[in-house]
Amino acid sequence: MAKPTLNQRLARLDRLRDPERASAVLKPLGISVGFRVGRDKPSDALVVRQVHGTKIVEGNPEGSEQIADGLFLAKPGTIAVASADCLPILLACPGAPLIMALHAGWRSLSEGIVQEASRIWQTRNLCGEDFYGVLGPTLCRQHFEVGPEVVAAFETEGCGFTPEERALLVSRGTGDRSHVDLALAAAMMLLSLGLRPEGISLIESCTFCHPERWPSWRRDKKFAGSLWSSLELAAIS
Ligand SMILES: [Zn+2]
Numbered sequence: 001m002a003k004p005t006l007n008q009r010l011a012r013l014d015r016l017r018d019p020e021r022a023s024a025v026l027k028p029l030g031i032s033v034g035f036r037v038g039r040d041k042p043s044d045a046l047v048v049r050q051v052h053g054t055k056i057v058e059g060n061p062e063g064s065e066q067i068a069d070g071l072f073l074a075k076p077g078t079i080a081v082a083s084a085d086c087l088p089i090l091l092a093c094p095g096a097p098l099i100m101a102l103h104a105g106w107r108s109l110s111e112g113i114v115q116e117a118s119r120i121w122q123t124r125n126l127c128g129e130d131f132y133g134v135l136g137p138t139l140c141r142q143h144f145e146v147g148p149e150v151v152a153a154f155e156t157e158g159c160g161f162t163p164e165e166r167a168l169l170v171s172r173g174t175g176d177r178s179h180v181d182l183a184l185a186a187a188m189m190l191l192s193l194g195l196r197p198e199g200i201s202l203i204e205s206c207t208f209c210h211p212e213r214w215p216s217w218r219r220d221k222k223f224a225g226s227l228w229s230s231l232e233l234a235a236i237s
Pocket of ligand 1: 139140141142143206207208209
């Protein structure tokens with residue numbers, strides 16, 4: 001049987017308008033997905049101090065706040081990342097169990113935060129196929145207008161995109177401006193790391209387009225609140 005083409009695989013991604021539906025698959029497996037808007041972090045969630053890097057740390061209930069852009073947990077508890085336009089990436093392997101939450105703007109994504117996540121799951125003898133991915137609300141392609149430096153960042157070898165993939169990710173705008181599909185970039189990275197297309201849910205709800213639902217840094221500047229994207233691993237009963 002011929003290997004499915006990129007377009008065939010992308011057509012099988014689970015595209016959702018409603019974030020609630022992202023829970024439908026994972027909830028019966030003991031993992032809850034949450035998207036909540038507010039200034040303060042969800043009270044029981046472990047979080048990190050985010051700096052647009054690629055570091056991922058183990059969620060630490062005791063110690064001081066850790067500087068990182070992702071965290072993971074292999075025991076019952078809740079982890080969350082904050083965003084307002086950047087892409088929240090939630091990864092869950094119910095069998096392990098292992099949950100991961102990443103805060104991925106263009107910098108973290110192009111510098112390899114998703115590949116860093118895969119290094120962590122590989123050290124635990126897990127493979128991409130074992131994971132579900134949920135890509136949360138972020139800027140749509142139209143609203144993610146960028147300069148040449150962002151396009152160049154996604155063309156580096158570390159990103160691993162083929163010319164075919166890059167053509168789908170980037171569209172030319174006016175002058176030196178371009179538009180990048182951040183969620184699609186993450187989905188392609190997850191596919192290349194072995195996740196099944198059906199296991200990747202894309203929540204297609206732009207933070208900029210929906211002031212009634214989501215905070216957006218580009219729209220609201222310093223008045224933007226935070227979108228807290230969380231995963232909760234339930235205690236085994
Ligand atoms: Zn938009």
